[in-house]
Amino acid sequence: MEKTKKYVKIEKPAKTNKINKFPINYRYAGWRGGIGVAFGQPAANIPDITELGLDIVWGGEDPQRAAMLDIAVFHYWNSVVEISLKDPNGKFDFSQLKDKDQAAKLAFDKFAQLRYGISGLSQYATVKYTPKGAYGDVYGEMDLSSTNPLAKTVVSSQLKSLTEKGLKHGGLALDNAGKVPGFFLEYLQKTLHPKGFGIATNGGLENLYHYIDFFGNEGFQFSQRTMKDMRAKGFNGILGEFVTRHLSSGELEKYLKHKQFNGIVYFGYTDGRDRAAATHYSFFHCRPDIYDHQRWMLRKILPLSKAMFEAGPQNNSYAHILLNKKTRETERTNNQKNHIDVTGRVIEPNVVESDPNDLFEGTLSLDGSINRYGNDLKKGIYLYINSNESGIIEWNADSMGVKANMIVFDEFSETTLKHQRKGDIIRFKTLSGPSLIQLGDKKTVSSNIFSRISKIFESQLLQRQMDEKFGIGYSQKAITMPPIENNNASLADFDKPLKPWEPFCQGYIIDLKTKKSGRGSLRTDGNIYSVYNGQWTYYNRQGAAQFVTLNQSQPVPLSLKAFSKSVNVKKSELKSITETNRRDHLGERLGYYYAMHLYLDYQDGNWPEIHTFAFSPGTHDWEEGEIIVVPKKAVKTAMVLIEFHQPEGTAWFDDFSLTEKTDPKRNLLASADFGTDDILSDQANAQEYNRKIKCLMSNMDKVQNHINILELTKLEDEISEIKNWLLTQDVAKMYGREMRDLTDAQHKLHICRQLLGEWMK
Numbered sequence: 117m118e119k120t121k122k123y124v125k126i127e128k129p130a131k132t133n134k135i136n137k138f139p140i141n142y143r144y145a146g147w148r149g150g151i152g153v154a155f156g157q158p159a160a161n162i163p164d165i166t167e168l169g170l171d172i173v174w175g176g177e178d179p180q181r182a183a184m185l186d187i188a189v190f191h192y193w194n195s196v197v198e199i200s201l202k203d204p205n206g207k208f209d210f211s212q213l214k215d216k217d218q219a220a221k222l223a224f225d226k227f228a229q230l231r232y233g234i235s236g237l238s239q240y241a242t243v244k245y246t247p248k249g250a251y252g253d254v255y256g257e258m259d260l261s262s263t264n265p266l267a268k269t270v271v272s273s274q275l276k277s278l279t280e281k282g283l284k285h286g287g288l289a290l291d292n293a294g295k296v297p298g299f300f301l302e303y304l305q306k307t308l309h310p311k312g313f314g315i316a317t318n319g320g321l322e323n324l325y326h327y328i329d330f331f332g333n334e335g336f337q338f339s340q341r342t343m344k345d346m347r348a349k350g351f352n353g354i355l356g357e358f359v360t361r362h363l364s365s366g367e368l369e370k371y372l373k374h375k376q377f378n379g380i381v382y383f384g385y386t387d388g389r390d391r392a393a394a395t396h397y398s399f400f401h402c403r404p405d406i407y408d409h410q411r412w413m414l415r416k417i418l419p420l421s422k423a424m425f426e427a428g429p430q431n432n433s434y435a436h437i438l439l440n441k442k443t444r445e446t447e448r449t450n451n452q453k454n455h456i457d458v459t460g461r462v463i464e465p466n467v468v469e470s471d472p473n474d475l476f477e478g479t480l481s482l483d484g485s486i487n488r489y490g491n492d493l494k495k496g497i498y499l500y501i502n503s504n505e506s507g508i509i510e511w512n513a514d515s516m517g518v519k520a521n522m523i524v525f526d527e528f529s530e531t532t533l534k535h536q537r538k539g540d541i542i543r544f545k546t547l548s549g550p551s552l553i554q555l556g557d558k559k560t561v562s563s564n565i566f567s568r569i570s571k572i573f574e575s576q577l578l579q580r581q582m583d584e585k586f587g588i589g590y591s592q593k594a595i596t597m598p599p600i601e602n603n604n605a606s607l608a609d610f611d612k613p614l615k616p617w618e619p620f621c622q623g624y625i626i627d628l629k630t631k632k633s634g635r636g637s638l639r640t641d642g643n644i645y646s647v648y649n650g651q652w653t654y655y656n657r658q659g660a661a662q663f664v665t666l667n668q669s670q671p672v673p674l675s676l677k678a679f680s681k682s683v684n685v686k687k688s689e690l691k692s693i694t695e696t697n698r699r700d701h702l703g704e705r706l707g708y709y710y711a712m713h714l715y716l717d718y719q720d721g722n723w724p725e726i727h728t729f730a731f732s733p734g735t736h737d738w739e740e741g742e743i744i745v746v747p748k749k750a751v752k753t754a755m756v757l758i759e760f761h762q763p764e765g766t767a768w769f770d771d772f773s774l775t776e777k778t779d780p781k782r783n784l785l786a787s788a789d790f791g792t793d794d795i796l797s798d799q800a801n802a803q804e805y806n807r808k809i810k811c812l813m814s815n816m817d818k819v820q821n822h823i824n825i826l827e828l829t830k831l832e833d834e835i836s837e838i839k840n841w842l843l844t845q846d847v848a849k850m851y852g853r854e855m856r857d858l859t860d861a862q863h864k865l866h867i868c869r870q871l872l873g874e875w876m877k
Contacts, residue, residue, distance in 0.1 A: 144309060144353070145188065147172055147381060150422060152170070152172035152383040152384065153170060153172075153173055153174070154385040156401030157401065158400070159181040160178040161402065164579055167853050167856075172285075173190070176189070179282065182283060189278070189283055189286040191278065194290060195295065196258075197224065198255055198256075201219050201220065210226075220255075231273070234265060238256070240259045251649070284312060288316065292320065293328065315327060322346070332356035338375075343378065357383055360400050362405070362699065364724060367475060375480070377421055384407065394705075397704070402619060409724055412665070422571075427498055429488075434512040437509055482549070484502060486499055486500070496555070501553065503546075506545065506548050506549055520537075521558070523555075526551060533547070558872060565864050567820070569861045574813075577806070577809060615850075616785070616786040617661070618661050618662070619660060620660055621658060638770065639766065641658065642655065642685070654706070655761055655763045657759070659759045661755055661757045661758070663753065664785065664852065665859075666753060666776075671747040673747070674716070674754065675743070675744050675775050675777070676714045676743040676744075677740060677742045677774075678769055678773075680739055680769045682765060683766045684735055688711055692726070693726045694726075708762060711730045712741055712743070714728075714756060719750060719752045725747070729742065770789060772785050786852075801847055812834055815830075835858050842854070
């Protein structure tokens with residue numbers, strides 16, 4: 117007779133109150149200063165995802181892309197298994213059994229056996245029949261109070277899945293650790309950490325904080341006070357905010373400067389409103405109207421965040437702010453308020469801003485502290501000034517062995533600040549709050565800025581290699597990109613033209629049978645469907661977007677044109693996409709749109725100016741739509757968005773053009789008629805472009821350790837030659853990201869030359 121196994125419950129360790137000023141745990145969170153995205157396989161579905169600074173994915177990702185990009189992937193998991201009595205794949209069917217609870221146990225057993233290869237696992241779970249369940253009619257909650265066969269099998273299966281996919285960062289994302297006993301978290305930690313993986317959660321009691329490597333939450337934001345309270349109670353990971361608002365670039369800049377540099381990570385998720393109903397259309401990965409016009413801000417701020425955290429957090433800043441009485445009292449108050457309760461079971465609330473003008477609900481308040489990163493002045497030291505105001509900073513220079521040739525460089529404004537030295541104290545005034553200051557001699561500061569240029573092109577080449585290996589833009593299996601409708605064409609035929617047209621919500625179809633000119637047209641279809649066991653009804657929401665960098669030096673009128681034909685389309689009930697109703701547009705489920713939008717972002721970062729043209733309803737042949745805008749200010753970026761949100765009917769779009777009045781014959785849009793010219797020209801030039809960039813990177817490597825004005829000037833000239841070559845070959849608009857990288861690199865080289873020029877004087 118087989119001996120009965122005993123499962124011993126291990127007592128959890130005593131709660132720790134150890135307080136470290138900078139206890140951020142990089143190793144198991146997998147965070148390196150970038151952003152995160154939840155669900156939707158962002159690396160497969162967001163073109164040029166590397167430009168966005170992606171570090172972490174919550175929920176799942178294409179494993180080959182994730183391994184190639186070396187990002188952290190946290191597999192979404194909880195102790196609840198919700199399935200159905202009848203497997204849709206036909207592997208089991210217990211729906212006809214009269215005893216539904218018994219049928220539920222049998223279904224759970226069969227499901228677990230198919231997944232884990234072990235029979236009878238329902239005995240280690242509480243299983244019941246739930247006919248009105250959102251995800252199925254079988255609800256099974258696993259027993260995690262001991263290392264029983266089900267718990268051990270689930271953990272080993274998840275760990276095997278991570279390692280077999282070649283992942284090195286990430287781990288398990290627990291849906292509300294508040295329901296998971298400390299014993300199981302300890303077991304999980306001891307299993308995952310030796311393999312380099314960590315534990316993420318979206319909620320949990322404070323006595324569990326010391327087990328968690330990444331703590332995120334849906335529907336509300338973290339304040340700095342909340343973060344400090346959590347750290348004082350044992351939390352030593354990073355925080356992630358799963359609240360994606362339709363932010364202007366200026367609002368995003370404010371957010372990143374206040375939170376990203378404190379280990380509170382921007383996480384592309386959804387609107388955080390109306391619970392799960394809004395997620396189907398507001399997921400970050402399918403909303404280019406969110407991530408596109410924010411690209412230039414992410415690429416501006418995240419390299420600084422990455423550089424700062426790479427330098428390494430230190431326990432003493434040796435610095436403080438000289439505040440006036442009023443400011444000191446304000447920041448003392450900020451340090452005592454804005455605490456958010458993050459314990460217990462997390463329920464997504466309907467978020468309502470307490471102040472209509474405060475999207476961040478008061479959570480941008482800072483406490484006046486200063487954090488230091490880096491411990492070697494020869495490599496550069498960073499001070500992050502946790503203050504909402506400009507202020508006078510006093511730093512004990514003797515503590516770091518500072519020499520007379522040190523400079524104070526404001527990373528946000530890219531300006532050298534004047535400073536005074538009196539004895540061991542260096543004093544300088546920040547331009548605004550918060551501030552990121554780099555300290556070092558001019559050659560060190562220049563070298564650090566120069567190193568960021570190399571990372572720009574490393575990221576770009578990695579993206580191009582991934583595109584070449586897996587296909588440009590979108591996974592063929594992704595729900596956002598249905599296959600091309602033509603028996604003689606494959607998705608590969610249109611990889612390059614599809615890349616500029618990013619999928620909006622459900623995406624679009626390239627229809628090679630219907631066209632106005634060229635080889636095909638962009639098609640969208642209406643329909644009505646529901647998800648989550650019929651709880652929410654949706655109208656098909658489809659379309660595409662294309663992003664263009666203009667960088668106007670002065671306002672120039674713009675004209676957007678496109679042709680569309682339709683069959684049985686209902687009249688649009690357009691609502692202007694404004695600063696006040698942007699959240700409604702983000703999560704709308706039952707709208708009537710048949711239109712094109714033109715988003716214009718200005719240099720000042722305010723809410724973009726959005727213009728809309730509604731095409732005629734019903735059934736009609738090719739109709740021309742046009743939007744003419746006389747900008748109030750010089751335009752930084754433009755985004756064209758096609759939106760078809762209908763319960764029925766079909767619409768086709770073709771022959772797009774976006775032009776500036778100063779050059780009306782030059783179409784700024786790529787793949788405007790879905791022809792073959794762009795494919796052939798790019799195929800002919802892609803190899804040459806890669807060769808030129810690799811040559812540039814090789815020349816940069818030679819200069820890195822002995823940068824000087826002459827060599828920097830040569831590199832700037834080399835970049836100008838590459839940009840001019842792309843323009844001469846008439847493929848620059850197909851290389852939007854690459855052109856942004858080249859321009860950014862030139863700008864950084866110019867800053868380095870300025871610093872070295874001042875140094876030589």
